[in-house]
Amino acid sequence: MVAPILIVGGGLAGLFCALKLAPHPVTILSTAPIGSGASSVWAQGGIAAALSDGDTPEKHTHDTVVAGAGISDEAQVLSMAQEARARIHDLLSYGVPFDRDLEGKLVQSREAAHSERRIVRVKGDMAGKAIMEALHNAVTAAPSIEVASGLTAQELVCVDGRVTGILVENKEGALITYSASAIVLATGGIGHLFEVTTNPVESRGLGLAIAARAGAVIADAEFVQFHPTAIDVGRDPAPLATEALRGEGATLLNGAGIRFMLPIHPDAELASRDIVARAVFAEIQAGHKAYLDCRDAIGAAFKDKFPTVYAICISAGIDPATDLIPIIPAEHYHMGGIATDGMGRTSLPGLWAAGEVASTGVHGANRLASNSLLEAIVFAARIGEDISALEFAQVRPGKLMRDAEPNKEVEGLEAELRHTMAQHVGVMRNREGLVSSLKKIAYVQKNAKTLSLQNMATSCLMIAAAALARHESRGGHFRTDYPLPVPGLAQRSHLTLAEAQKISEEALC
Numbered sequence: 001m002v003a004p005i006l007i008v009g010g011g012l013a014g015l016f017c018a019l020k021l022a023p024h025p026v027t028i029l030s031t032a033p034i035g036s037g038a039s040s041v042w043a044q045g046g047i048a049a050a051l052s053d054g055d056t057p058e059k060h061t062h063d064t065v066v067a068g069a070g071i072s073d074e075a076q077v078l079s080m081a082q083e084a085r086a087r088i089h090d091l092l093s094y095g096v097p098f099d100r101d102l103e104g105k106l107v108q109s110r111e112a113a114h115s116e117r118r119i120v121r122v123k124g125d126m127a128g129k130a131i132m133e134a135l136h137n138a139v140t141a142a143p144s145i146e147v148a149s150g151l152t153a154q155e156l157v158c159v160d161g162r163v164t165g166i167l168v169e170n171k172e173g174a175l176i177t178y179s180a181s182a183i184v185l186a187t188g189g190i191g192h193l194f195e196v197t198t199n200p201v202e203s204r205g206l207g208l209a210i211a212a213r214a215g216a217v218i219a220d221a222e223f224v225q226f227h228p229t230a231i232d233v234g235r236d237p238a239p240l241a242t243e244a245l246r247g248e249g250a251t252l253l254n255g256a257g258i259r260f261m262l263p264i265h266p267d268a269e270l271a272s273r274d275i276v277a278r279a280v281f282a283e284i285q286a287g288h289k290a291y292l293d294c295r296d297a298i299g300a301a302f303k304d305k306f307p308t309v310y311a312i313c314i315s316a317g318i319d320p321a322t323d324l325i326p327i328i329p330a331e332h333y334h335m336g337g338i339a340t341d342g343m344g345r346t347s348l349p350g351l352w353a354a355g356e357v358a359s360t361g362v363h364g365a366n367r368l369a370s371n372s373l374l375e376a377i378v379f380a381a382r383i384g385e386d387i388s389a390l391e392f393a394q395v396r397p398g399k400l401m402r403d404a405e406p407n408k409e410v411e412g413l414e415a416e417l418r419h420t421m422a423q424h425v426g427v428m429r430n431r432e433g434l435v436s437s438l439k440k441i442a443y444v445q446k447n448a449k450t451l452s453l454q455n456m457a458t459s460c461l462m463i464a465a466a467a468l469a470r471h472e473s474r475g476g477h478f479r480t481d482y483p484l485p486v487p488g489l490a491q492r493s494h495l496t497l498a499e500a501q502k503i504s505e506e507a508l509c
Contacts, residue, residue, distance in 0.1 A: 009186030010034030013355030020384025046121035049084035057081035069475035163350035195422035205459030206254035220336035222466035230330035249297030259368020365475020465500035
């Protein structure tokens with residue numbers, strides 16, 4: 001008899017993995033109702049897959065490796081690209097209404113740094129929402145899947161080096177321990193560790209932190225992707241202007257009306273995200289502001305082609321068909337995470353990870369647009385296959401309750417942490433700023449009275465320490481004091497929490 005399997009996270013990776021595990025009994029633990037609090041819901045571009053005539057998994061692999069700036073695991077990338085067609089057909093079988101032409105073929109668009117039109121979308125910019133709705137319906141209808149929402153992961157339970165359970169906090173603040181033979185972390189990213197992010201509030205790096213605190217190896221933590229075209233209207237999280245707009249010909253202007261990307265890169269607005277984000281950041285730092293100009297490229301068709309972005313703009317008093325859209329770089333995706341192998345296994349027995357919380361080696365130093373949803377479903381499916389093939393000792397289902405944790409969080413400490421990360425561990429970094437951030441993180445670690453804030457500080461520590469240790473610039477990691485890539489450093493980073501703590505202590509001596 002298969003023992004209970006827990007999946008922590010109700011986003012794309014978590015739901016897809018649960019469906020692939022059927023008919024094995026699975027319990028999904030999530031903070032928000034499944035599908036509603038996940039970054040996947042907000043994904044506007046779509047899923048990258050080499051499906052069109054003339055495109056191949058090898059071409060897709062090449063583009064991904066180039067974007068990854070020298071440290072992608074090419075074998076993993078190729079295997080992912082080769083599985084893309086099968087996973088797209090899985091989504092179609094679950095009812096995802098991908099855009100089709102009059103002949104019934106899937107419509108594919110092009111995004112930055114892709115050499116072919118290979119992005120499958122839904123109504124232009126509604127892929128994430130449509131995919132999550134379809135998976136939500138499939139999960140709800142699956143008799144093998146139980147869902148428990150309103151629960152936030154706080155700590156892994158380990159016995160003799162093996163993960164055997166997880167401590168979560170419910171809405172009332174009570175702590176609950178669930179036991180299981182297999183736990184899959186699909187908790188999403190780290191967006192709300194930063195002051196400006198496109199991610200939902202649930203993306204606080206908690207999965208990364210609890211794995212690190214349990215002793216798991218964290219890979220590539222320094223590589224954080226900032227989306228260059230978040231809409232700058234003072235909202236938290238910042239709404240996103242999809243990259244597909246630039247794929248359709250939209251341009252970037254500064255306050256003087258100059259296309260500032262032209263002298264920076266041959267691909268101009270279609271350069272990789274890290275290059276565009278730094279250029280936008282530099283314009284803003286120089287006091288010039290930055291704008292997305294969709295007037296000529298899209299114009300009156302905006303409302304129909306990109307309804308989500310259109311609605312956001314209109315709600316902020318901007319008509320994107322006739323007005324410039326103010327933009328700002330925002331934390332968007334974490335290439336790093338819990339180190340996993342090709343089947344999603346972490347360094348801790350009994351623990352798997354999928355989606356943004358994991359680091360499979362696919363993205364390298366800089367994620368290629370629309371590869372994140374593909375990676376999530378490919379590795380979630382592999383985890384389902386891997387766990388299904390294992391034989392587990394019987395684990396008694398159930399949960400243990402504890403008293404609520406006192407809420408003694410220092411007022412404003414979380415805001416201070418987010419501001420520090422944005423200022424010193426953001427688009428541009430240097431030693432002085434990183435050491436300053438580690439000092440603030442150590443202060444938060446010492447003064448935080450809740451597990452939630454402790455976990456946020458832990459994830460911040462892993463990112464800042466890894467950034468300090470990498471003496472070069474590569475992909476999403478850019479240091480003004482080491483502005484060039486170093487060929488000898490073209491390798492992935494791997495850190496435990498103990499190693500990150502040592503880096504911090506030595507820097508603060």
